[in-house]
Amino acid sequence: MPLFMDTHRFEGEMPPDEEIAKAHRADLEEQGRHDVRYLKYWVSREAKVVHCLVEAPDAETAARVHVETTGSGPEEIYAVDERT
Template sequence: MPLFMDVHENLPGATANDVAAAHKKDVEIQDQYGVNYLRYWVDESNGKVFCLVDAPDADAAAAVHKEAHGLLADHLYPVVEGS
């Protein structure tokens, strides 16, 4: 399945706890879209969040965020995992 990294910018005041709660909501509904949100990273000082997701396509990945909490990514990049 394709792998994507999404980037949320302009989230001033978002904390790691806030993002954990949003991620939990993603995980609760992701199966409906054939998506698997794998990991996320939070940059609290710059108001940015990065999410790594297996999804059939970018639209499916975005649909999960939209339904789960409404926080759509500003950018969604197809990526290939390396070591």
């Protein structure tokens, strides 16, 4: 299944870590209904961004889970290839 990286940008103060983790847990609870798998996420407080790595049939489906769980989708989402 294709891999996607999405980006959530924050203006002003970022939410606390627990709020970000709660949003990720909500994605995990919802993911099965959409045939997606949220694999990992990264937080950069310096850049005021959160990146999520997700397996999904397409970018729209990956973004839809965020919209359903948090009310907003990522600002960017793009396909990525795993490299070692």
